[in-house]
Amino acid sequence: MERLKPILDFLKGHGTKLLGFAQGTIAALCGVTGVIPDSHLKYWLAASAVLTFWRGFVNTANQPQQ
Numbered sequence: 001m002e003r004l005k006p007i008l009d010f011l012k013g014h015g016t017k018l019l020g021f022a023q024g025t026i027a028a029l030c031g032v033t034g035v036i037p038d039s040h041l042k043y044w045l046a047a048s049a050v051l052t053f054w055r056g057f058v059n060t061a062n063q064p065q066q
Contacts, residue, residue: 019055022050 011018026044029035036044 019051
C-alpha cells in the first residue's frame, strides 16, 4: 500500500484536472464517427456526468468549514 501512496496523492491533488482531460478526450472521440459506436455514446457521456458530479461532492466535502 505504501507504494501506491504517491499515486493516490497525485490523483487526489489533480483529480479535477485529470477528469477534465478525460472528459475532453471523450467529447472529442464522440465527435469522430466510428471510434465509439453510436449505441454506446449515451453510456460514455452518462459516466462522464456521474464522475463530474461525484468529484464536485468530494471537492466540497474537502473544503474547510467557515
